[in-house]
Amino acid sequence: MALMADNHLLLLLHCFMKTTRRNGLQNAVEQIKSESRRRRRYRLRTYHLHSQQQVLMLMLLRERQTSQCRQKAIHSDHFQFLRKFEACNWLEIFRMSKDTFIYLCDQLRNSLNRPGLAPEEKVGIALWRLSCKNKCPLLHQKFRVGRNLVNRCLKEVCQAIITIMKPIYLHPPDCQSLKDKARIFNAHWGFPHCIGALGSFPIPLSSNSRRDGTHALVLHAVVDGQGLLWEACACYPDNMSSSTILENSALWDLAQERRFRTASKDHFLGKAPNYFLLANSSYPLKSWLLTPYSKDGQLNQREEQYNLHLERALSVAEIALLRLRARWQYLLSPFGYTTVPTLALACCVLHNMCETLEQRFDASWLEGVETMDLPVLPQSLCQTCPTDRQAESIRDAVCEYFNTQAKM
Structure with missing residues (x-):
């Protein structure tokens, strides 16, 4: 009887050790799979983060290039307009200095930046017309525009001045x-x-x-x-x-x-x-x-x-x-x-x-x-x-x- 009891005990011990080994192997496999999935998620997250950073950098570079092109266009418009007039004529024609004229154009640019004449030309036409009591044929000759276009520029610029500059100065x-x-x-x-x-x-x-x-x-x-x-x-x-x-x-x-x-x-x-x-x-x-x-x-x-x-x-x-x-x-x-x-x-x-x-x-x-x-x-x-x-x-x-x- 004692021998049979020992055999049963050994059999139970063998089954227990086999079950423990199997569970340990399963846990090890799960840990390996979990670690593999974690590393894979980390690699994907790092990849997406780097991709987003690259996209952001490309967008910033493109915006900077666009801004530089826009600034070049603005300076080009300034240059093309400014060279039409001598330095001594600014006060008489536009009632302000060249620097103040450029400041006014920069303030109104977003409101006047529509297809057609450049903002500098619109502001120049409006100020020249406002400074004259009577009709000014020199204005039409200098800008090569008709009366209707002069009136449109005058209304557009004056409305922009009221909208943007009035809260600042009046x-x-x-x-x-x-x-x-x-x-x-x-x-x-x-x-x-x-x-x-x-x-x-x-x-x-x-x-x-x-x-x-x-x-x-x-x-x-x-x-x-x-x-x-x-x-x-x-x-x-x-x-x-x-x-x-x-x-x-x-x-x-x-x-x-x-x-x-x-x-x-x-x-x-x-x-x-x-x-x-x-x-x-x-x-x-x-x-x-x-x-x-x-x-x-x-x-x-x-x-x-x-x-x-x-x-x-x-x-x-x-x-x-x-x-x-x-x-x-x-x-x-x-x-x-x-x-x-x-x-x-x-x-x-x-x-x-x-x-x-x-x-x-x-x-x-x-x-x-x-x-x-x-x-x-x-x-x-x-x-x-x-x-x-x-x-x-x-x-x-x-x-x-x-x-x-x-x-x-």
Whole structure:
């Protein structure tokens, strides 16, 4: 019996060892297969990664070559255009230097890069036309283009200027810059707490462009102490009063939104919660818009002194709008009714750009502009607006401020 038990035990031990060996072999085979699959996945992943890197490098190289070709084309366009004009002609023809012209072209390139004329030629045609009061045959001869193409270039470039350059050079001041504008205006023109002066001039329409008895469109603008426009619009007919123009303008909306309010610690003389704008007597007196004392009544010395300070400060708007018309003389006799607002606004943006970049202003451009025969805007006193007692008290406080300053 003991021998049979030993035999059974040996048989079980043999079966156990055989099973263990078989399981070990199977595990070894699985490990080998798993390692093989892992290495294969690693090789595939490395291959795909290298392939992606190679594709990316090829794309970058192709983009760099394309960019270099594009830059060469741009420089080629610059060169072909720039060699058409002598260095001494740039200011007279385009009202700006060659460097500023190239800067403007680069800013507008994406908007003007359509089949046809190069962006430099489109900008050159538009600026040359804007600088001329009358038709310019030399423009057609130099660029070899017809009148219709000139008009198309003019509209396209002006629209691009408004879309791209206006947010940079013509926009209302934000809360941070109001205090700086007031400081600069006071330093240059001696009127405290003021951020701008209102000015306007009529843009006459040709006889075949007049509608509904409108002989001119009024360009209404706000000018800061440096002679830069920060609000402008030229869509109002000349038979509209100044107060009506103001109430329909974006400036009125800014005032209603309290965009001119100061911090409580910055109230002028403890009474004025808003920064001032200045205007002539055809505009209504508001807490944010100061106008002169009416000369119909008997003015005392303090009121006359206030009117003199106001008149002097308003001259910044007159000078800026005069320079605007002298530089861009197309505004003296434009053609077309529907395009005038766009062209006038583009001229305002270009005026700010040239003034900001300190482009030279030739005094000879003023010849004939000051004495030109323009429609006369109505300058009647604003009598339709209700009396604003707060505005009157603020104006009296400013009047007393000038009187005190004169005695010091």
